[in-house]
Amino acid sequence: MDWPFLIDVAERLLTGVPLTLELAAISLCLGFILAVAVTAAASSGFKPLRWLAKLHVELFRGTPLLVQIFVIYYGLGQITLLRGSFLWPFLSQAYWCAILALSLNTSAYGAEIIRGAIAAVPDSEVEAARAVGMSGLLLRRRIIWPIALRYGLANYGSEAILMLKATSLASVITLSEVTGIATKLIASTYRSLEIFVVAGALYLALTFLIAMGLHWLERRLNPHMRA
Amino acid sequence: MTPTTLNLLGFGPEGWGLPLAMAAGLTIAAAVCSFGLGSLLGIAAASLKLSRVMPFRWLGNFYTTVFRGVPEILVVYLFYFGGSVALTHLINLSGFPGFFSLPAFVIGVFAVALVSGAYQTEAFRAAYQRLERGQIEAGRACGMSRLLLLRRIIAPQTLRFALPALGNIWQSVLKETALLSVTGLIELVRQASTAAGSTRQPLLFYGVAALIYLAIGRVTGFGLARVEGRLASPWKR
Numbered sequence: 001m002d003w004p005f006l007i008d009v010a011e012r013l014l015t016g017v018p019l020t021l022e023l024a025a026i027s028l029c030l031g032f033i034l035a036v037a038v039t040a041a042a043s044s045g046f047k048p049l050r051w052l053a054k055l056h057v058e059l060f061r062g063t064p065l066l067v068q069i070f071v072i073y074y075g076l077g078q079i080t081l082l083r084g085s086f087l088w089p090f091l092s093q094a095y096w097c098a099i100l101a102l103s104l105n106t107s108a109y110g111a112e113i114i115r116g117a118i119a120a121v122p123d124s125e126v127e128a129a130r131a132v133g134m135s136g137l138l139l140r141r142r143i144i145w146p147i148a149l150r151y152g153l154a155n156y157g158s159e160a161i162l163m164l165k166a167t168s169l170a171s172v173i174t175l176s177e178v179t180g181i182a183t184k185l186i187a188s189t190y191r192s193l194e195i196f197v198v199a200g201a202l203y204l205a206l207t208f209l210i211a212m213g214l215h216w217l218e219r220r221l222n223p224h225m226r227a
Numbered sequence: 228m229t230p231t232t233l234n235l236l237g238f239g240p241e242g243w244g245l246p247l248a249m250a251a252g253l254t255i256a257a258a259v260c261s262f263g264l265g266s267l268l269g270i271a272a273a274s275l276k277l278s279r280v281m282p283f284r285w286l287g288n289f290y291t292t293v294f295r296g297v298p299e300i301l302v303v304y305l306f307y308f309g310g311s312v313a314l315t316h317l318i319n320l321s322g323f324p325g326f327f328s329l330p331a332f333v334i335g336v337f338a339v340a341l342v343s344g345a346y347q348t349e350a351f352r353a354a355y356q357r358l359e360r361g362q363i364e365a366g367r368a369c370g371m372s373r374l375l376l377l378r379r380i381i382a383p384q385t386l387r388f389a390l391p392a393l394g395n396i397w398q399s400v401l402k403e404t405a406l407l408s409v410t411g412l413i414e415l416v417r418q419a420s421t422a423a424g425s426t427r428q429p430l431l432f433y434g435v436a437a438l439i440y441l442a443i444g445r446v447t448g449f450g451l452a453r454v455e456g457r458l459a460s461p462w463k464r
Contacts, residue, residue, distance in 0.1 A: 062398075062444050063437040064405035067416060071437065074423060075430035161296075168298035172409065179301055192309035200297040207296045 002194070009185060009198045016178040017202065023167040023177060027102035028160055034103060035110030042115065053111070060108035065169055068105055073097040073173045098170035106163050113159060117152030118144065150221050157214035161207050168203075178202055235426060236435060243422040243432070250418035251439050257336055257414060258401045264340035265400065266393075269347025276352055287348065294345035299338075300406050306338040307331075307410045335407035343400045350396060354388035355381070387458045394451040398444055405440075415439060 042053035060068065076082055076091050090096040121144050129143045171180030182199040186192045219226065238244040275287035294302065311328035318327050358381065366376045408416035419436035423429035 059437070059441070062441040064402040064416070064440060066405040066408070067419075067433055067437045067440065070416070070420070071430065071433040075433050078428065078430040165296075165298040168300050169406075171300070179298055182301065183304055186304055186308050190308060190312060192305050192307075192312065196297075196301060196305040196309070199301055200293060203298060203301075204293070204296045 005191070006194060006198060009195055010202075012185065013178050013181055013195075013199055013202055016176055016181040017206070019175065019177040020164070020167050020179075021206070023098060023102060023170055023175075024160070024164045026099055027106055027167075028163055030099070030103035031106035031110055031163075034107035035114055038107055038111035039114045039118070042111065057108045057111055060105050061112070065101065065105050065166055066172065069098065069101040069169055069173060072101045094170070094173040094175055098167075098173060098175055102163065102166060102170075105166065106159060109159050109162075110156065113152050113155045114148070116155070117148040120151040121147045150218075153214065153218055153221065157211070157218075160214070161210055164206055164210065165203065232431060235422075235428065235431065243418075243426075246418050247415070247422070247432075247435065247439070250413055250415045251443070253332075253413065254401075254404050254415040254440075255443060257332065257339070257404045257407060257412070258397075260336045261339035261343055261404065262397055262400045264336060265343035265347050265396075268340060268344025269351050272344060272348040273351035273355065276348065277355060291345045291348050294342050295349075299342050299403050300409065302342055303335065303338045303406050303409060306334045310334045310337070331407070331410045331412040335404070335410055335412050339400060339403050339407070342403065343396055346396045346399070347393065350389045350392035351385060353392070354385045357388045358384055383458075387455075390451070390455050390458060394448065394455070397447065397451065401444055401447070402440065 038053045038056055041049045042057075044050060072091075073094060076097075082088060082091065091100070125143055125147060126139070129139050134142060167177055168179035170177055171183055174180070176184075178199055182195050186195050189195070234241050236242060236244055236247075272287045272290050275283045276291070278284055278287070311326070314329060315325075315327045319325075362380055362384075363376065366380045371379065404414060405416045407414055408420065411417070413421075415436050416433075419432040423432040426432070
């Protein structure tokens with residue numbers, strides 16, 4: 001085993017970790033906000049809004065993320081109106097295109113998770129709350145949202161881990177996160193197995209950390225479930 | 228004269244209809260092969276994970292942890308760059324000099340199959356565990372051999388329980404084949420890139436590619452839902 005090479009690779013790949021985490025974190029935050037909006041739209045009384053929400057979920061869950069990235073990175077520049085707008089300084093950069101694609105993608109999956117979590121809140125709890133006179137925002141803030149958060153957390157955690165892995169696709173549009181650096185190293189050294197092992201271990205370590213954090217959060221949020 | 232959108236997508240001399248249709252066929256073929264190979268891997272790894280022998284369980288756990296935790300594209304790169312190097316090394320060792328490489332399709336199918344196999348392992352394992360132990364005992368009591376028990380009792384029900392999860396995995400496999408475009412395999416995304424490059428219409432061609440994925444996913448999803456219904460019918464009241 002060629003330890004100096006492995007350590008060298010590990011050092012280079014580690015420089016990509018901040019960008020990988022940054023992409024995942026920003027996209028997850030933006031994606032969550034969008035997902036809440038999509039869920040709200042999906043349950044609104046206004047029909048076109050419901051269709052729009054359904055279309056959003058269908059489009060972003062039914063097509064490969066890679067295609068979504070390409071549409072945004074290569075395709076949006078074709079729209080002349082956009083090129084002249086204030087958004088162009090952002091959309092002409094690979095970084096923001098990756099963020100946009102990842103956020104839109106995760107918002108579709110997130111919306112489904114939130115919908116499921118809200119639907120899982122027992123009717124009896126809502127009834128009980130109504131019986132003591134809660135309604136509207138108070139009912140949501142005190143009863144529905146806290147319970148839904150507990151139900152949805154595990155699923156949203158898996159989505160966070162999937163997102164961490166999905167950031168690797170940003171390497172296709174020139175970003176030098178962990179996979180981007182790994183690809184360059186593989187292409188220049190052809191020692192794919194060693195680099196794969198190091199990069200893979202790095203991703204596994206990051207996923208493990210996220211899983212640990214989630215486990216801790218879940219325990220905190222469910223004090224009544226503790227033995 | 229600039230060709231209209233319809234001409235660009237049509238089957239005429241300026242149209243990209245035929246190449247796109249062929250690429251879509253290749254995408255479907257890659258997805259079907261990867262999913263099938265992944266099923267074999269999944270069944271094998273699920274057997275390992277359910278084994279009584281501890282090292283077998285470790286092996287199964289190692290497989291699912293690694294290939295579910297590492298980005299798919301890294302696995303594709305590993306096979307793309309590593310596959311030919313390993314093969315050449317192996318053949319050179321056995322006495323034939325020269326450089327050997329595998330076709331991009333084979334390499335891609337292996338990579339996607341390995342990842343989907345890891346997810347299918349969990350689907351099969353969970354389905355097997357839902358099986359009622361009493362039925363296996365009853366089968367044994369009737370004098371069924373292990374093979375007959377597997378064929379009549381275990382396999383049909385495991386398949387039925389696993390099918391919803393397998394349907395989801397099929398959808399991801401279909402989308403993951405898009406990653407094979409980085410190896411130069413002319414599947415849907417690669418063909419769309421070529422068309423986008425030569426016509427300078429990326430929005431149109433990537434959009435069309437997205438719609439084709441959506442259509443394939445929808446049609447196969449509908450088919451799978453029907454199979455699910457059929458398999459569940461003996462238990463329906």
